[in-house]
Amino acid sequence: MTKEIDIQKLQPYEFYNALKDDNNLERWHSQLNQIYYQISSSQEYLKDLGAKLVRNYTEVFNKFTDMSTTNRCRYLNYWLDLEIKNHKFRRNIDTFYSQMDILIEGLWTKLHETYYSCARDKCNLDKDLLEMKKKELHDFCANRDIIVMSKKQYSPETLNAWFSKMYKKYFDEDNCEKYKNIAYIYSEDESPLRIDDKCTLYNSHATFPYFGYGRTVTFFEHRIGSIKNCKKKKEVSDEEATSLYIGISGDHAPSSSAWVNISTFGLILVCILFFFFILYKSFKILDNKKYNEEKYNSKIKG
16 A cells, blocks of 8 residues: 655654754753864853754764755755844844854854865855745755655655645746746846756756656646746636646646647648648649640641
8 A cells, every 4th residue: 555645754854853953952062162162152042053053963964864965964054044044033133244153154164174064055045035935945855855765655646646736836826926036036046946957946847757657647737847937827828838838758648628729730730731732743743744745746746
């Protein structure tokens, strides 16, 4: 019997919750003082944040090995970025590079020099874009990678239903317009809608897999290639549909009325071409006959 997909039981969800855990930090305060004594005289919230960073970098990071090192490293960076942004917001710190930034970034550098686990990749997006867009997209892709690795546990119908739901979260109607606006504000390399080449709303085919189950694929299961081409359904005309919706690699032909219309048009076009071909051949035969008659008559007269 195949399972249902429950992201709360997958490692990305568990890993990020472990990063956020505020409990039992006493041991890590001691470790922090040994690794980076400069922070020992700081305010309590900074010492707690430093202790969590030491724990997350040296212990939590190494526990969730079903996830790739790259994905764990991104989560660690997102977690720290959001922690810093939250502390700044609560304490009305508006300095771009504050004392908190200096101490915490210095601690990360020290940890990286000692353990080599993960390089710092600071994100300068505002809190909402980082948390609600970039991390949200990364959550999907990290879960996707785990699910694809264990796809034998799920039926093709379950897999396709889940990935279709995730796709529609970004590309359906009002969501589509919202994310499209973000795509026009940022360059693709700096956009919160792109993590890497395989996790990007600028290439839905690389980001949202399809498992090719069954022969019938509805018209709206055909994917918009890029968020930049996104339109609300009510704005999409029949003529635009074929350019906006591209079949997924490996899909069978859709059985929708749109596909029937395209097939009918193709059949009519073939019939017209065949008619003109017959007409052309008929005129050619008549021309040859006339030429031969004229040639014959000229010989008789000669």
